[in-house]
Amino acid sequence: MNKLIFVTIMWAFSFSLIGVCLKGVDSTFLALLRVSVALICFLPFMRFNNPKLAFTTAFIGSFQICVMYLFYYASFSYLSIVEVALFTIFTPFYVTIFYDLFSFKFRKLYLLSVGLAVFGAFIIKFGNINEGFLKGFLLIQGANICFGFGQSAYKFILEKKGLKDQMHNFGFFFLGAIIPCFVAFLIFGDSSKTTLNLTQILVILWLGVGASAVGYFLWNKGACEVDSGVLAIMNNALIPTAILVNLIFFGAKADILKLIIGGGIIYLSLLVHKKIMKYYGLKNS
Numbered sequence: 001m002n003k004l005i006f007v008t009i010m011w012a013f014s015f016s017l018i019g020v021c022l023k024g025v026d027s028t029f030l031a032l033l034r035v036s037v038a039l040i041c042f043l044p045f046m047r048f049n050n051p052k053l054a055f056t057t058a059f060i061g062s063f064q065i066c067v068m069y070l071f072y073y074a075s076f077s078y079l080s081i082v083e084v085a086l087f088t089i090f091t092p093f094y095v096t097i098f099y100d101l102f103s104f105k106f107r108k109l110y111l112l113s114v115g116l117a118v119f120g121a122f123i124i125k126f127g128n129i130n131e132g133f134l135k136g137f138l139l140i141q142g143a144n145i146c147f148g149f150g151q152s153a154y155k156f157i158l159e160k161k162g163l164k165d166q167m168h169n170f171g172f173f174f175l176g177a178i179i180p181c182f183v184a185f186l187i188f189g190d191s192s193k194t195t196l197n198l199t200q201i202l203v204i205l206w207l208g209v210g211a212s213a214v215g216y217f218l219w220n221k222g223a224c225e226v227d228s229g230v231l232a233i234m235n236n237a238l239i240p241t242a243i244l245v246n247l248i249f250f251g252a253k254a255d256i257l258k259l260i261i262g263g264g265i266i267y268l269s270l271l272v273h274k275k276i277m278k279y280y281g282l283k284n285s
């Protein structure tokens with residue numbers, strides 16, 4: 001679980017950096033650059049020892065990375081940073097549902113702990129929404145579905161195949177994402193919004209190397225070490241963390257009382273989930 005906590009902190013900064021520093025840059029261009037930087041990081045480690053696993057990983061990456069990024073970046077045109085963070089509260093439901101579908105089982109009590117985490121995240125930001133709410137909300141749900149599918153599929157496959165050679169295989173995750181990202185940029189990209197200043201270049205490098213290459217590798221590796229319920233709840237722990245970062249480091253305004261109450265409920269959901277795991281006879285990771 002330590003890997004998931006570490007990545008949560010890393011990704012919390014990404015919300016604000018994207019919303020503050022990259023606003024106005026073409027979303028398909030950003031997705032292509034971020035994926036390209038991440039792929040370069042893994043090129044020295046890639047091995048084509050298991051073609052089937054490589055192609056499967058690439059397919060998962062095309063959804064969890066490429067399609068998710070396209071939805072995710074586009075949502076910042078309609079929603080504030082806090083709203084983008086808030087509307088990811090539905091990701092845990094998708095994680096749990098997809099994993100149970102892949103496993104042909106359904107642990108209904110997981111909905112209790114995951115639902116409690118969603119409720120806590122919802123409390124943190126409940127109020128006025130901007131005019132682009134519906135479009136922004138749908139874009140974020142598209143991103144959530146892709147992210148939930150990718151996490152669950154990767155976890156399920158790696159549990160079946162074993163946890164060896166993740167470093168050698170993970171580059172295909174980004175290789176699978178870069179091709180549709182390039183196609184999306186050619187079709188939907190706006191070349192007039194591709195000029196970058198030094199700050200934006202540095203932010204993209206951070207997002208590619210830190211948040212994507214290191215972040216996704218540790219997150220998906222950590223996802224294979226916990227059960228789907230913990231994974232779902234850790235997705236929601238990102239919300240108060242991202243809002244806190246936006247509040248402390250970027251001067252955003254937030255309701256502190258709601259943040260404390262919501263964060264406390266999310267923590268409570270983890271405690272409840274441990275009890276549920278004992279009920280199902282599962283070992284806590």
